[in-house]
Amino acid sequence: MSGLWAAWDRFWFAPTPTSTLALVRVAYASVLLAWCALISFDLTAFFSSSGVLPSRVVRPWTWSLLDVFGSDTAMTLLFAVLVWAAVFLLVGFHTRLAAVVAFVVLMSFERRNLVVLNSADTLLRLFGLYLALAPAGAAFSVDRWRAARERFWEFPLRAPWALRLIQVQVSVMYLFTVWLKAQGETWNNGTAVSYSLRVMEVARFDLPRWLTDSAVLSNVLTYGTLAVELSLAVLLWNRRARPWVVAAGLLLHVSIQTTIMVGLFSTTVAVGYLAFTEPENASRWLLRLRDRLRRSRLGPLRRLGRAGPRPEAASQPQLPWPDPVPAPVPASPKEAERAPSG
Numbered sequence: 340m341s342g343l344w345a346a347w348d349r350f351w352f353a354p355t356p357t358s359t360l361a362l363v364r365v366a367y368a369s370v371l372l373a374w375c376a377l378i379s380f381d382l383t384a385f386f387s388s389s390g391v392l393p394s395r396v397v398r399p400w401t402w403s404l405l406d407v408f409g410s411d412t413a414m415t416l417l418f419a420v421l422v423w424a425a426v427f428l429l430v431g432f433h434t435r436l437a438a439v440v441a442f443v444v445l446m447s448f449e450r451r452n453l454v455v456l457n458s459a460d461t462l463l464r465l466f467g468l469y470l471a472l473a474p475a476g477a478a479f480s481v482d483r484w485r486a487a488r489e490r491f492w493e494f495p496l497r498a499p500w501a502l503r504l505i506q507v508q509v510s511v512m513y514l515f516t517v518w519l520k521a522q523g524e525t526w527n528n529g530t531a532v533s534y535s536l537r538v539m540e541v542a543r544f545d546l547p548r549w550l551t552d553s554a555v556l557s558n559v560l561t562y563g564t565l566a567v568e569l570s571l572a573v574l575l576w577n578r579r580a581r582p583w584v585v586a587a588g589l590l591l592h593v594s595i596q597t598t599i600m601v602g603l604f605s606t607t608v609a610v611g612y613l614a615f616t617e618p619e620n621a622s623r624w625l626l627r628l629r630d631r632l633r634r635s636r637l638g639p640l641r642r643l644g645r646a647g648p649r650p651e652a653a654s655q656p657q658l659p660w661p662d663p664v665p666a667p668v669p670a671s672p673k674e675a676e677r678a679p680s681g
Contacts, residue, residue, distance in 0.1 A: 354497060387414055466505060
């Protein structure tokens, strides 16, 4: 029993490098900025009193800042706050505050109009909550530059429990997806993919009939989707199988994104995949970026890459004792004559 408890404690709280968390933060903030860019074209139509939903449908235990600041001007200003919070989160400036603000404002917009949202918005909101709980600015951030510029390209150890929540969220999402689909008739008889590809309201383009009407292909794609999703729910935790199931998951979501309009769901899921990156791999990727920045022609990027000790100096072993005091250089005869006598 003690071994099981030790494994549980190690999984959630054993300090690990924050390089993976830095990658997740940058990827999440990029997706959030993309969400803001896409929703900005319909901001008034979706969230204002003159839009498709003049007032919010109130549900128990829900809230929105737009209940307090209900004018169109306040809505626009609040959206600007969300954009700036996403930018600050991207560069890691006052990271914790930026993550909290981004989560609260994003929640407010999503609660204002649930009709125009899909599962991508829910997943984006949940990932934002976990990042607000995490030390997301501990590495590769403006906060790190301000606190320890000479160690900017180091990735301090922190407890990974908030990152683990993202990982668990991805695994549970796929597990319940398979469980719910298994209760549907079309997923059991192998026709679900064929039906989804023929819904013209969400299809990006007309697919050939030999693909959408083939019973064999529909069976292969339907059961193959269930197999991939079940593998993602379980085998993401296996280090050897992880690259293969991530590749299968990316292929699945790229095919969905190519044929069906699902918003930013596939991109948001990819952020969850990134949370499973081993810290040593994430650190190696970031250090490769550092080496590229050192050779950049742009001065600010070159200075960023050269922050801290040079790679050859950092690779030298540090002696556990101080360097010996160098011997004094013998004085020349003339200096000896001018030197005062003892």
